[in-house]
């Protein structure tokens with residue numbers, strides 16, 4: 001399986017192995033790596049998954065995209081990454097909420113958000129790729145985070161040999177708990193820096209550093225090369241495909257549907273990575289009917305799916321689902337590529353860079369609408385959903401998951417054909433990671449403070465605080481720097 005850039009319009013495209021795609025993170029033309037074709041899963045293969053555990057299912061899916069690695073090697077990586085130690089509540093359990101809706105809980109890992117599903121396995125894929133490509137330099141992983149990626153990348157890459165990692169986060173754009181998780185990060189190869197800006201500023205800053213030839217040369221002189229752990233890296237995306245395939249098989253083995261019946265999937269979306277993985281699972285042959293893209297008040301994707309115009313020139317809102325406070329959804333570029341090819345994709349990305357907006361061709365929009373529906377849930381709607389779902393079904397959702405549930409509700413209300421199918425809502429974070437907002441939504445009262453909120457939420461609901469979060473609260477602060485966005489290029493050389 002070879003990989004090409006979403007922006008490569010040349011006749012003889014540059015094709016690279018999965019190992020090179022993972023080491024580089026982003027293509028030299030600033031496009032994103034995509035597989036040359038999407039492999040398919042036969043009904044028999046899906047059936048054979050029914051009796052497999054999660055690591056075996058994940059290793060099989062990964063083997064289709066990383067065909068330079070042996071299945072046994074991938075299986076051993078998956079057994080380590082998704083062990084009961086790291087995911088004490090299971091890697092991707094499916095929990096019934098009510099009616100046709102169930103929750104795919106992806107937050108039982110070490111940082112209590114779904115990013116762990118990719119970032120626990122990605123360092124294994126990455127170091128194997130470094131070995132395969134004969135890379136001698138140290139990988140310098142740069143991450144821009146809206147909160148959850150940073151911590152998950154730091155946990156995944158801490159003390160991994162041959163790797164150094166630096167994380168930038170918006171100083172006022174993450175929750176108190178997320179901030180503490182990053183400020184207390186352990187490990188000798190890690191560094192964390194807050195910026196005075198929002199997530200898009202952080203992400204654009206990182207992208208500019210990647211594209212800066214001078215910086216890359218200086219790093220090379222020092223024996224480093226840049227790489228990413230953001231969901232622009234294919235090594236982040238591929239592992240996410242596995243849990244959609246797995247969830248479908250779990251619906252079948254639970255007897256909710258028969259093999260071949262359709263299910264809908266709703267994903268609370270920010271950078272479009274998680275839902276893109278669901279799209280790929282659909283294209284691989286998993287009987288997924290609709291992909292419901294749920295956004296918060298930053299509803300640029302809802303408008304895009306409705307009108308075909310992507311326009312980032314709009315008010316940016318800081319919400320209680322900060323990991324979705326994004327106006328440039330990078331992975332949408334991969335969808336555009338799959339739907340419309342590299343020429344259209346390059347033109348749209350050029351227009352986005354120059355004007356902040358683009359409008360896709362009518363045929364492209366029609367294809368997108370065939371697979372996707374888009375809804376958004378504002379702040380009062382998110383709070384009301386948290387409260388209603390808890391009171392009617394006992395299910396405690398974090399604000400991101402609540403956006404997903406609210407979006408799925410809206411989708412179900414708008415279904416005209418009345419043909420019912422189960423709907424899987426991705427649950428992307430533990431409610432305790434956003435305890436203050438969850439507590440406020442449930443009670444209408446403020447908790448004593450953001451940190452005591454964890455205990456207060458636990459008392460109110462009788463649910464236990466996940467161990468990694470209670471531990472974070474006791475660790476010393478190690479990373480406290482805050483810098484202006486424009487200083488990011490200098491910051492990456494600190495300590496080299």
Ligand SMILES: *Cc1c(COP(=O)(O)O)cnc(C)c1O
Nearest residue numbers: 148270271272273274323428429
């Ligand atoms: C990252 C994140 C999202 C958004 O996922 P994308 O892949 O960026 O669309 C949603 N919820 C939580 C909790 C997250 O950490």
